Amino acid sequence: MDYTSLISFLKQENSLHNELGLHAQREMSILFVKFRDFNQLSGNFLSKELIDFLNSYLNTIQSILNGKNGYLCTCTGESIIILFPDSVNDALNTGNAILKNTVSLNNLIKEKYNCSVSIGVGLHTGIVTIGTIGTPEWKETIVLGDSVPITSQLGELSKSYNTNFLISENAYFNLNDAEKKSIRFVDRIKVVNNINYISIFDVFENESPRIIQKRNENKQLFEDAITFFHSQELSKAESLLKDYLKLVPDDFIAQMYLGRCQKTKTNETFASPNLNRKILWSDYLSIYYDPIDNQHKELIERVSGLLTKIKDGKGIEETHQMLLFLEEYTVKHFSTEEKIMLKYDYPYYEEHKKQHEIFINELSYIKTKNLGKENMKLHLLLRIESQLVNWIINHICVTDKKLGNFLNSPE
Template sequence: MKPQINVARSKSPEELHTQLQELSQKLEEVEDEKNSYETLVDIITQHSTDLENQIRHKNREMQTYIEQVKKVIDAAIAVKNNSFQPQILSDVAARSDALGELAQVFSHMVQTVKAREQELEKLLQAYGRFVPDEFLQFLGKQSIVDFQLGDHVSKEMAIMFSDMRSFTTMAEQMTPQENFDFINNYLQQISPEIRKHNGFIVKYIGDGVMAVFPDGVDDAIQAGIVKLEQLQKYNQSRKINGDIPLKIGIGIHVGDTMVGIIGDVNRMQADALSDHVNLTARLEGLTKYYGVSLLISGDAVQRLSQPEKYHIRFLDRAIVKGRQEAITVCEVLDVEVEPVRSLKIKTLPIFEEGLQEYSQGNFAKAIVCFEQIVALNPDDKPSQLYLKRIQSLLKNSIPANWNGVWKFTQK
């Protein structure tokens, strides 16, 4: 049997044309679909790029934000360390958001606080002129605001009184303003030496100064010597200006003294209270009587840790008015100007001999000693004083049981 062969029917041109058109249409549809996909991909790619850029921008903003927040934190630490400077937050304060507002408020607050601290510091410095730091430390106080009425410390300490000679006479020739200027200028010359030698001024008494030295007599005597040296320099400048030289007297004693705050709740002041304070004031007053610049008590001499550093001359045993017991009065020769100082040291053995004869009632022998001293040193006021005192004793009746102690009837 022969195989059958299927022969495809040939299509007409019209059918082929129609089929070609359909195929072309499908191709166009496929092409359109492809273009749509490409457009979609482009859109997605663009959006992805934009989103990535936005994320990067936000990251940069966040990084900047974090850095600027850290600046605010650093600024707070700087305030704590007292090293804050306004420019630290200048770029943060320029922001227009909440962080910028925070930086502005923070900077303003810090500057306000610093201004108030500076004002407070000025006030404390001003108060310190009335109540020195040494006084605060002595009473164990951190600040003047810690003071309470009655606060005090009681211990043995050296006490110093100093006073200007003939100030009243000088003041009569000056206006009130000139008086204040003169006293302030004078006190500025001598007061610093007290602080330099571990003392502090308790109070000013007109042209006088009352000071204490908690660490002992050596500080007080050294301060007194330097004060008088400063006065000599000050007098040189006054002499150049045609002004008369100033003279001061200094008295130093030692003993248990109470230093503290007295007054009432509305008006308080520093003061030192004890019988030793009163005695120191009397010693200072006696500098006029003996004609010397610096007197110290026998108790003060005994408390010196290095008495060999000074030239000290025993002057008298005396009972000041209002007291029953005699005190030993001594002169510090180191404050004298030359040649008086050298002459007083040279004649010291003769002076001591004269005092011994005087205390034993051997007035004729005492006169010989003191006249010998005055012949060598006419400026030795205590020797002149003893000559006058002996003449007065010889002229009047010598007290019974004479032992050389002189009793003052006036302050």
């Protein structure tokens, strides 16, 4: 969609009539497209040629966006941000189409300017603020929020993994039938401006048909090896990686992990974040209101028990029972919290309750998706850590502490 459509979207979210000050804050999928080595690339063009090239490229992206609910938002020359308010699948398809177009783009500029372009793409789903700023004579659309640097970090990192397209766990888990796509888990990274680690996934749908087939045929072996590595079981990881590389010898990421295994064993240190992270109660999580703190302790203990069952390779039935057990307690705990909020006329009750509903829906999704199958062990671990563990910690540290301050304040 074009700029006019973006303004129309913002007007739907506002009561303002003037373009300046239009804004929206909501969850969106952000697509970040970056020209690698832009300074070197731009040196091959005269100034007018560079501007003409960028305008032509933006027109190409706009044509790719036709029929998709995406907004071309900002362009710095070397990077472009596209927003998708509703569909992460549209964002994924747009990223793939942009990469596919790079082949014909290179054919064109190689003939005319004797150079080529390389593009890195990042995709993340999260909360952003979008709005129009400026003066009556000059207006600009800006995108703000932690989700923006996370997305750009993915686009930048794609080069380090010798791939073109990296997506975050939030984007991956919001895709329809993600496990059926040519996408694989590749690493855990620390994101900018955050203490948390997130899982990142490699989209290889633009590789050659032979590579796509080979990677998909052996994806389970690859992900098992990576799971062992991040669980600090290096010998098992190394053995599986060697088996995998016999079948897919040119896989850069598998070679990278084999090197990590050997380096880690030599140095006897483990630099990467691991999947054996425990979620434990500490005073840091206390809101200093005993009825809620006691239930938080129990909730954390049950989530830890669920993770242990999965890591120990327990069967589908036992995992399913633990999920049911956790779900029952979560409903009980949230009900207690909500009764306390109503009793004391808590002003942020509705907002707080909506967060509870999000957690319950996610837990229900995990249970009904039957992710307890052995070949889904990695995805179950990642999803629980991403969507449940991180949610609990963030919810307690921000939303529940806000409630605790209210309950502990003098009347």
